[in-house]
Amino acid sequence: MATIPEDQERLRDLWRRHPVSRRAVLRGATGTAAALALTTGPWAGPARAQADGGRAVVGRHLSFGDDPRTAMAIAGEITARPEGAVLVDLGLDTAYGATLPVEVRNLVTPGAAEQYFAHAAATGLRAGTEYHYRFRLADGRLTPDAVFRTAPAPGDRAPFVFTAFADQGVNTGGGDFANRYRTDEGRTEKPADSLTALVAADRPAFHLLAGDICYADRPGAGKSDDEFDPGLWTAYLTAIERSAATTPWMFATGNHDMEAMYDDGGAGHGYGGHAARLDLPRTGPAGCPSVYVFTHGCVGVVSVDANDLSTEIRATTGYSEGAQTRWLDRTLARLRTDPAITFVVVFFHHCAYSTSDSHASDAGVREALTPLFDRHSVDLAVQGHNHQYERTDPIRGGRPTRVAPDHATVRSDTDGTTYVCVGSGGRASNGWLDGGGDRHRGAPGEDREIRSRVTGEGGEDDETVAWSRVRYRGYAYLRAEVDPGLPGGTASLRLHAITDGGEEIDRVDLTRPVPRLAVAARRPI
Template sequence: MNPEGETPDLGIPRRLARDMTVADQHEWIRAELRRRPITRRAALRGGIGALAGLALAHGPWTGVARAAETGLVGRHLAFGDDPRTSMAIAGELTGKPAGKVLLDLGLDTGYGATVPVELRELVSQVPRGEDVRGGEQLFAHARAEGLTAGTTYHYRFRLPDGSTTPDATFRTAPAKGDRRPFTFTAFADQGVAGNAGDGNGGAAPPNALTALIAQDAPAFHLLAGDICYADRAGRGERGDSFNPGLWTRYFAAIEKSAAHTPWMFATGNHDMEALYDDGDSGHGYGGHAARLDLPRTGPSGCPSVYAFTHGCVGVVSVDANDLSTEIRANTGYSRGAQVQWLTDTLAAFRADPDVTFVVVFFHHCAYSTSDSHASDGGVRSALTPLFDRFSVDLAVQGHNHQYERTDPIRGGEAAREAPDRATVRPATDGTTYICVGSGGRRSNGWLDDGGARYRGRTGGDREIRSRVTGKDGEKSETVGWSRVRYAGYAYLRVEVQPEVPGRIATMRVHAVTDDGEEIDRVDLARPVPGVPVVPPPAVPSVSPAPPPAVPTTPAVPAVPAGWSRTPTGLSVPAGSTGSSPPRVL
């Protein structure tokens, strides 16, 4: 049920944990902690420490000195239920504040609005033999509602002592019908740079990819599960056990992007943390409820399942832990509710004239030829018929630590070949599946001897030996749908070009390595339904000759009080310098 190293090590003896669901693990941990007369203070004393022990360098702060050295690190954004009008803003406190924490919000650095902040406490207690390791974290969350679509906002957190975080900005999703182009990015399986067991060392590659995404400044970023690997190497070793402090390091590492760009998370197998009493029957997402603030648009009891629309793209996050037949610790927990919700959501997207493209992201692969996990039969059987039925354009996957793109697939087979720089028409060709579990963890290899195939390396057999894991175990298969394979580190940069009815919209999908090199590209093209917008023909008209001009003095537009006129006829505030552009009235 839990392959070695594929679920967090929470102090449960391996002989027991391998056959436990997440709910079983949660109950074992609760019973073990009840059995021991250990106070909360003693638990905290035995582990990673309390809030101050989790603090990193606070970074540039403004305001008065903090006697208690309470700061806020790891700011990260997520869209609210409606990305056009709401944004969730979060961070982690490094100490308990002596009063209210607030969020300042506005159209410039004068702010002008104050948003209340909710504090969420997370206490971690991990049994280790007769000891308990533990820690305490405190997360600050603010929801900005009633925003204006397509607008840039400034924000900062303000602590009771008057100190503030640096100014940061975000932009809401465009208004309905807005056809301006935009970019989003994606990857999975990121982790923390230099963490024990990752085999990567230094700042690369997780930080290198984050830096590239920050440079792109996308409209949003998708992470298809396995976020920070709080269980370190995931091998279940005593010295490599669950450490919630890694979440602190993780959010600090992605802050350069996530403080300005919404990072939208799906959950993977390493994100099921059975430690927490999360009120969802022990599915292991209580830690996420404290740390993250995702849209609440999905089915009840599935906190990482949601959908949102940005411009002409509908996006869906699916929890593949509910569907997997490889790692079954959470399989079936939604009792079919997720699949029914997904069916309704995809139908609604396809009925919406403003949605051209549909993107679904999830962790376990429906299609992959990796030597690690390859394809998950449960995910494939649950999702791919729906993707065929509703013509999903792009499926973003993780779990296998490499980059792999399929030819467009329909009915389980490649509908056509799609080499590098090809144009795919999903409406007739099928769905393109991309595994981009190349976000930072140690790379996997391939099941066959065909090796890598990407730009500049196009050799190898087109018939590839692979496997799929179903209810009855692993089954070998020979496939022809694997088009591009790269075993290094990479992310997706997706450039969306909307169009008016009657024309062809495109999503240009680039695969970019941690060195910034493009190794693959595919264009997804879809006609926009509706009556073509054709301007009416010009009607010639004949007008009588105007009377002779009479010299007049040009009218002088009124100048607002406090403004001065420039030689160009534009008006600017009195006292303005040439360092900023004049405001046109």
């Protein structure tokens, strides 16, 4: 199989010989946006305006800046080529008072679409403060008011919530690759939308998506083909706007996010399109745009690019030449020695530990990450790739240290890292490799060792594991409640697995002691 740089060179040669007509702009993408808007209510007006030659901003989404206490990235898609300045109004109330310039990033998908993405950087903000914002087009069109909140100031020990899932995709629009699911066993008709609605109702401090975002690249093998559909990005960002316009959605990259269709400047990872659509913190190693770290209160969060580490899907394996893992080692050490940070959470796509009949475990990811997690006492690893919910017992040295059933309390400083697969965000669900059933609250199953596999450079190896504790073959998200505790006391990270129907099927508490001398201030990472 051709590498991404080889595929991109082939495409560049093709495009030089067959340039794209800009008259075919947004053929797939904006058509999807209009179809969504006309049927989902809030964007009916903008969609009709666009059909009349007008413009609108759709798919608004937020991301933390490099310091979540003082910076927020605000983005959206403009449904037609902008004429005149695009601005963001920002303020402490709906009087706004400040105006931010907007950078418009043009993204051409040859033969398919031309898209325009609006990006504004809000900096110099106050920690722990709510801000109102709206987009304003040159013709006077406005988006509805939306509100976000910056991360808390140092020393603020108020509880907060964050959420997570992976492998979401879209329910409506997007042609032949819209999500397909079963609706048996009480599952909702459109679980990707149901989970977004549940996250929106939670109003978390931030949401983590552990890769495989919208599935514009259907095969997920890191090469271009005629199945790529940029309209799925528009459909996706429009679908998540009910949450992402007010809550920072923080993305990691999965195999379906390697888009060889776009020039990434020879980097070899296929993330050129993400640079136009998304804003991610620039706190990671050079050349790894989806690798970053941020802190929120007493929690340090790290996004890892498992495509660089995978021995199962090898289109971009090793592109960082080890820079990512060296940076991760230093970063985890810095987080763990920061007295203001209690919990360390790492999220990534390919699973280090899973018993799915789809991808199961990835030896490259396991070998690269788990020794670092052991060394630096990572509390929680959030994974995707396999389309189920699965939680392990705490693991150290490749083995479970104790049994942690539903409602258990895990002391992660002594027990080890808990690994949770939440590839249950909306794509058609997978089964279990051993043919066994689910095991969760309401379906206790059989307590036994489980037959699984791990995929390495030499192929697949069978393994029998005792670390798989909770399994659910359905759609679910992770709701994490953080109680920072008080100096000299105990902090808790309570994990809830909640289905697309709103039912809790699993809960576990991760705890850590809080040092008696808590440092109030720290430098941003």
